[in-house]
Amino acid sequence: MVIDQYGPPEVLHGASVELGTLGPFDVLIKNYATSVNPVDWKVRQGYLQARLPLKFPAILGWDAAGIIVQVGPSVSRFHVGDKVFTRPAIDRPGTYAEYVVVHENLVAAKPSSLSFLEAACVPLAGLTAWEALVEYAHIGPGQHVLIHGGAGGVGSYAIQLAKAMGAYVVTTTRKINSEYVESLGADRVIDYESQAFETIIRDIDVVLDTMGGTVQEKSFAVLKPGGILVSIAQPPDQKRAKEFHVKAVWFFLEPDGKKLQQLGQLFAGGKMKPTVGNVFALRDIQNAHVLSQSGHSVGKIGIVIDPEKAYQH
The missing domain is CATH 3.40.50.720 (NAD(P)-binding Rossmann-like Domain)
Structure with missing residues (x-):
């Protein structure tokens, strides 16, 4: 789901976008789930243009959980097949997409106690x-x-x-x-x-x-x-x-895979639990934005990208 201009939820629409090439330390994640955060609609509205100028078409979204399908030549922490979650860099194409390219330093192993959907509601x-x-x-x-x-x-x-x-x-x-x-x-x-x-x-x-x-x-x-x-x-x-x-x-969050790993251990150990309130399909992302913008969502708003895999652990 992309936007070609700033504006209301209706500017979000489906599109095919070419994947960027992997850098030496990048991993390619097949993305099973993401989530909506208030920063998403603030960017969509154009409120953060000074800090985050977009190149259109732009993919929003800054949470992902899925499986690694390709690694750059210098990647050392992850392998193809690893189940992971991440809060990617905000200046790269986002996570409202079937695939996302992320630097390995921003990635962490998904806690086995969480489904991909639950894990996607944690990082940001x-x-x-x-x-x-x-x-x-x-x-x-x-x-x-x-x-x-x-x-x-x-x-x-x-x-x-x-x-x-x-x-x-x-x-x-x-x-x-x-x-x-x-x-x-x-x-x-x-x-x-x-x-x-x-x-x-x-x-x-x-x-x-x-x-x-x-x-x-x-x-x-x-x-x-x-x-x-x-x-x-x-x-x-x-x-x-x-x-x-x-x-x-x-402060404005600086993502970090090692901190995310520490946070994940609290979930794995039962000290914290995921807070998934409402769940939408990716094609229904406009309604998810409307709910987020209302200020009255409870917990996180989860987005299913792959309905067969999102609920798996």
């Missing part, structure tokens, strides 16, 4: 949660963590990851999703439609901001001095961070 959102909580916040046992939007793709992995690291987890969500986030391990759930989180909680060590805007602004007040706000939504106000004696960072 899971690595984002990992980078926020492990790399930036240095999360540890006994810390109190506030995760905004706990029912979303990143939020639902962040809750599980924080619990796996021994933290106490507070999350915001709509009341309709409170049982879901509790099932992921949330210790305290705040219904953002009827409760103001900033009046309820204090002394938080880490805030994961998935929302930006006023949610981000209000989050400074709930942090304890020396705490950290990590945003994936927008760069935080550094003057405000100074006022509250906290750190505040924003």
Whole structure:
């Protein structure tokens, strides 16, 4: 599925596109499943043109799970036939496709406990949660963590990851999703439609901001001095961070196969589980974008590329 121009979901359409040649360290993956992330429709709308200019026709999508069918001459970590998952580089053709070419450093062995569809719903959102909580916040046992939007793709992995690291987890969500986030391990759930989180909680060590805007602004007040706000939504106000004696960072995910492998071990060991909410066929990707853009999807939106293989382990 490609786009020939920026615009609404309707610009997505089927096409045949020639595969690029494999570089010496590239692998060719026969792709069984992918998933939709908010970055997909932001790119489709043209919101990220300055950071990510596209060459049309462009293939979107930055999650893949499948089997390696060809390796470049210098590839050392993988072989033809390996079952893998990946968050590929964002500046190469994406994963809404039957085949995807990826540098081996961005690839990891698929956890055998996950189907290809489940595995395809992990890399981008899971690595984002990992980078926020492990790399930036240095999360540890006994810390109190506030995760905004706990029912979303990143939020639902962040809750599980924080619990796996021994933290106490507070999350915001709509009341309709409170049982879901509790099932992921949330210790305290705040219904953002009827409760103001900033009046309820204090002394938080880490805030994961998935929302930006006023949610981000209000989050400074709930942090304890020396705490950290990590945003994936927008760069935080550094003057405000100074006022509250906290750190505040924003980042754009840098994918990494070794980190993905570590994350995969948490799934293999039962410490985390995949969060597949809605599932669409690749040809129905327009509707998947509409759902993602609504902001009300629960967990990840999975996309089946090969219906015979996507559900296999």
